Amino acid sequence: MDFTLGSADTEWRDRVRAFMDEKVRPRVADYEAQQRDGERWKVLPVVEDLKTQARAEGLWNLFMPPSHGATPVDASFTFDGPGLSNLQYAVCAEEMGRILWASEAFNCSAPDTGNMEVINRYGTREQKDEWLKPLMDGEIRSAFLMTEPDVASSDATNIQCRIEKRGNGYVVNGRKWWSSGAGDPRAKVAILMGKTDPGAEKHKQQSMLLMPLDAPGVTIERHLPVFGYDDAPHGHMEIRLDNVELPGSAMLLGEGRGFEIAQGRLGPGRIHHCMRTIGAAEEALDLMVKRLMSRTAFGKTIAEQGVWEERVANARIDIEMTRLLCLKAADMMDRAGNKAAQGEIAMIKVAAPLMALKVIDDAIQAHGAAGVSADTGLAHAYASIRTLRLADGPDEVHRRAIARLEYKKHR
Template identity: 70%
Template sequence: MDFELSDRQRHFRDRVRSFIDTRIRPRHSDYLRQSHEGDRWKVIPVIEELKPVARAEGLWNLFMPPRGALTHVDDSFAFEGEQLTNLEYALCAEEMGRIGWASEVFNCSAPDTGNMEVLLRYGTREQKDEWLTPLMNGEIRSAFLMTEPAVASSDATNIECSIIRDGDDYVINGRKWWSSGVGDPRCKLAIVMGKSDPEGSRHGSQSMILMPMDAPGVTIERMLSVYGYDHAPHGHGEVVLDNVRVPASNMLLGEGRGFEIAQGRLGPGRIHHCMRTIGVAENALEAMARRLTSRVAFGKRISDHSVWEQRVARARIDIEMSRLLCLKAADVMDRAGNKAAKLEIAMIKVQAPTMALQILDDAVQAHGGGGVSGDFPLAHDWAAVRTLRFADGPDEVHARAIAREEFGRYADLKTRPTTAP
């Protein structure tokens, strides 16, 4: 088992790291100032300035998988990107996680990444030309509408939004929330999941359809906050869909295939979150160590108190373990496919946010009152990472899958004789 990075893996990681250190980090104060000036729901100039620079340097659409890893994709459709493997992208995404807005500079922001993969894998040529091309060019943004306030959306079969055929159209009715991205004025497209056959089978009644955000009947009723943060200009909205008509040609893959698309979309998306979260955890550990070594309490540096030695050591151990699990999941996805990596994906999806939240909490504690204020990014980062414990499926659902896999290994245990200890 070789843990050494290949030249190509190191090449892309180092290029992303260098771009962040030389181009993005020096502009962070500009980003903060621009994001808090005037209307919160706007395009941030500094991001738009840096996007063409990253694109010119070949650091664009890095999440896009190698063409050879895609099936049923029209070879005549050209897409721009370095076609990194999941493992190669994992290393880059960790670097992007160190600064929250870095991903957009590389056109690697959620939910656009997942939506672009859906369009690439399952969209028709016409759908790609209309929506995927401007998304890949960074000209528009998109949203993914799945979760609903009236049902437990952790079980997607509960979804009540309807997508009913009416002549040459589909009519969409429902209420969605945590629709990330709808606050951005460039959000032009939403992929909506709902029931196209209310009488269909448990996993065969759901479909996904492309819905223009400016279609009549689409209303962003409110923007939601996360522990008081609005996450502008991206944001998370509650959206009402009232007799929204879209052409039948907007259906993705076909009626009843929503779960199939969801599994193809959520696998990579789940692990992308985990990759970035490891970067957030590294930031928190660095902030904690710097704070502890620069402050004195009870006659000695705070870092010299044994309780903090234990916490810092635990943080480093947990980050290293989580990174290895994340890279293993990415490697299995590359070698055997997303389905074969479902257990590894589930494990890192539970582990990464839990790990990062503990380190962030310790870092907040190390900063005292400053840690919960806006003077440091720790409180904001904690609030953002906390959402990942239920985004793309709550911990409990993933833990259930892990446990069932484990139970399955010993399904015949009752037929074996028991042995006294």
């Protein structure tokens, strides 16, 4: 088996890596200073500046698949990205993942990536012109409203938010939470999942709508911190929906097809998270090694203590194994399609966060008290990646899917 990346793969990766090293990393202090200054829920000039530079260099919408034939109103604008495969994007996303907020500079951050893919794949021409174009231009941001506080949302058939047909439009009532991205002042639209027909077959009850976040009846009730981090200006919100009226044109694909859309959205989104997570683990390992080699205890560097040699070696082994599984999943998606790769996608979704959390935890330990402070970024990385064991389906759901694929082989 040949694990060597082709020239096209390394070209994109190296361009992203160079932009990260030369443009993004030197601005980390600016980002942190701007976050601390003034109110939390604001647009950060440093990110907007980096977005302009990345777009000028063609490092923009790298995740975006080819469009599905819709012609935009503006003939000079196409809905295509640069045409990277999942495998090519994987090595780019790993580079972006080394700094938690960096993917936004390339217009490649969640939940916008998944939302853009949904609108690109399932949206009408009018929906694309209204929402996909400004999203791809980086002018607005978006949210994804699926999870609910009163049900086990890991089973999407439990969703209770009600979408009722009224005349030529729809009325939405319900409550959503962990609506990531809804705190950003640039967030203008949400993809919302709810039930249009509770009496239909179990997987045909759900539908998805495009909902403007400033529609009457949409109320952000509270912000939900993650281990005390507010993740501003992105944020995770609890949202109440009271008689929100939407036109019929807001429906995506058709009534009863929400579950189908969800499955199409979550496959690529799950692996995008994993790609970035491998980058975060690499960053933590770099920080850990530098710390171990720079500090002395009991007459020798900490790096020379046997326990740390074992931890560093295990970190490298685990990162390499996880990367190979991630690249295998991406390659299968390219060659055989997302459905054929469902087992590999589920496996990497379980493996990548667990691996990264172990590496980051060891890096925190190597830094001592500094590791749990805000100085190194490790504590924030740990908090962010811990959520990935829940986001886009908890580990238990993915393990269930993996086990069922194994059972199927022996039936």
